[in-house]
Amino acid sequence: SQQGEEDPQALSIQEGENATMNCSYKTSINNLQWYRQNSGRGLVHLILIRSNEREKHSGRLRVTLDTSKKSSSLLITASRAADTASYFCATGTYGGSQGNLIFGKGTKLSVKP
């Protein structure tokens, strides 16, 4: 089963614009991670934010986490055509093995040159 749900499902923007993707989840989490996937194959880790953090930056990426609303957002600033990909949020949950990630369905981002 999948816990996270990204919004929107698809996003099309022009190069240079900012892209914002949102993720909602259902249960308590240890951390939330964002991944990028090109062409339906290997996922690339972008950023990890812990449940006690509210905001994190990495280059052109900004991630926020609101545990009271069980939601997160990923902002990509000054987008480039190379940012075209699918973006997934994944939650690491409390309990159990604390190992596996639960992924959402992803947002398909298209950046037009």
Add this chain to the structure above:
Amino acid sequence: GAGVSQTPSNKVTEKGKYVELRCDPISGHTALYWYRQSLGQGPEFLIYFQGTGAADDSGLPNDRFFAVRPEGSVSTLKIQRTERGDSAVYLCASSQLAGSEQFFGPGTRLTVL
């Protein structure tokens, strides 16, 4: 190697056959994960190893699926009596510790005819 590798990259088999998918994690990573991704969906967790033992196999869909990691490094996912519904991309990931950033391989695309 520099990253997680998976072989084969593509596997086409007939319904009812047995298949093995291999994952070579990053050297020194104690945790290894298998996920399955269907078209248009996010990856779904199958099984997680900590060392040689399966710490959590709750994601395996049924007893046709089995995975091993006998020496705590390479892992093999085994699927018996394959069904058309098993067709998907099978992704492997490893992390230094459970709950830390997971590094994904390129995946094996399994097609069951």
